[in-house]
Amino acid sequence: MTENNYTHIPVLAEEVVNLLITEKRGTYVDATLGMGGHAARLLTALPPEAMLLGLDWDPEMAAIAAQNLKPFGDRVKIAQGNFANIDEILAREGVHSLSGVLFDLGISSLHFDKPSRGFSLKHDGPLDMRISPDNPLTAYTIINQWPYEQIEHLIRVCGERHSGRITRAVLAARREKPLETTGDLSSLIERVVPARGEKIHPATKTFLALRVAVNYEFDNLTRGIQKVMPLLKPGARMGIITFHSLEDRIVKETFRIMTALGGWEPVTRKPVKPSEAELLANKRARSAKLRVIEKL
Numbered sequence: 001m002t003e004n005n006y007t008h009i010p011v012l013a014e015e016v017v018n019l020l021i022t023e024k025r026g027t028y029v030d031a032t033l034g035m036g037g038h039a040a041r042l043l044t045a046l047p048p049e050a051m052l053l054g055l056d057w058d059p060e061m062a063a064i065a066a067q068n069l070k071p072f073g074d075r076v077k078i079a080q081g082n083f084a085n086i087d088e089i090l091a092r093e094g095v096h097s098l099s100g101v102l103f104d105l106g107i108s109s110l111h112f113d114k115p116s117r118g119f120s121l122k123h124d125g126p127l128d129m130r131i132s133p134d135n136p137l138t139a140y141t142i143i144n145q146w147p148y149e150q151i152e153h154l155i156r157v158c159g160e161r162h163s164g165r166i167t168r169a170v171l172a173a174r175r176e177k178p179l180e181t182t183g184d185l186s187s188l189i190e191r192v193v194p195a196r197g198e199k200i201h202p203a204t205k206t207f208l209a210l211r212v213a214v215n216y217e218f219d220n221l222t223r224g225i226q227k228v229m230p231l232l233k234p235g236a237r238m239g240i241i242t243f244h245s246l247e248d249r250i251v252k253e254t255f256r257i258m259t260a261l262g263g264w265e266p267v268t269r270k271p272v273k274p275s276e277a278e279l280l281a282n283k284r285a286r287s288a289k290l291r292v293i294e295k296l
């Protein structure tokens with residue numbers, strides 16, 4: 001599939017193919033195209049008459065996917081934009097009715113691996129964390145300009161028990177000089193958070209909180225679901241893969257409300273998780289959960 005060196009192993013790919021496709025000759029949307037891993041699996045499983053529109057907020061990812069998906073020719077259309085505006089983007093592309101939509105949330109392995117994007121705990125880079133370069137907010141702004149209460153609240157709601165201690169250390173450090181890099185922030189957190197004997201780095205939850213805030217991830221998710229609902233045909237499905245409990249809670253609750261209000265039925269009563277074999281092959285899959293709902 002790849003003509004470049006970028007690969008991302010799609011998570012729960014077989015399950016996505018089996019649970020999302022209901023109409024063989026339909027039009028599908030991959031709202032988080034990434035490097036096109038799921039898109040390629042869906043297109044391979046579908047006959048040549050089926051179409052897929054792929055969307056990514058990050059122009060770099062959209063360009064990589066365009067290259068990776070070249071073998072599928074004009075069965076694929078690629079657009080750049082935020083899935084929070086999926087209705088407008090699809091209208092612009094002339095797509096008005098869908099057989100299925102996939103959201104594989106978060107960021108791609110390339111984002112983590114490229115220090116210049118500022119997402120990684122392992123590689124030093126600027127405190128950036130923007131998925132789209134058009135986004136005015138960066139992690140630098142949050143860390144160096146937001147008041148104590150806002151930073152502390154943000155990282156606490158993302159599950160960090162030492163939110164007060166970390167925020168006090170950030171404010172003390174930035175009084176001397178701004179925190180410039182991911183390394184500045186992660187080493188500061190390492191110094192102030194006691195070793196917990198946990199497998200995850202002590203800055204993991206702070207980094208997740210910053211990424212979520214910089215990219216308005218929860219707001220995008222809620223808006224994306226709402227905006228795509230009217231575009232799905234009866235019998236069409238929406239599949240969402242999440243990677244942390246806050247995101248999964250939003251999906252679970254939204255699907256519960258959609259079902260209660262009528263017109264939708266869950267396909268997965270419990271979230272689908274990766275098999276042992278997948279976990280062995282792809283560590284990134286370990287927290288993935290797939291939920292699927294069908295329009296009646």
Ligand SMILES: C[S@@+](CC[C@H](N)C(=O)[O-])C[C@H]1O[C@@H](n2cnc3c(N)ncnc32)[C@H](O)[C@@H]1O
Pocket residue numbers: 008009010011031032033034035036037038039055056057058061081082083084104105106107108109131220
């Ligand atoms: C987990 S990756 C998807 C990987 C993809 N399924 C694959 O197999 O290669 C998530 C992708 O969604 C994109 N993304 C995140 N938030 C988005 C948003 N609000 N709108 C559109 N794309 C978004 C990211 O840039 C990233 O490329």
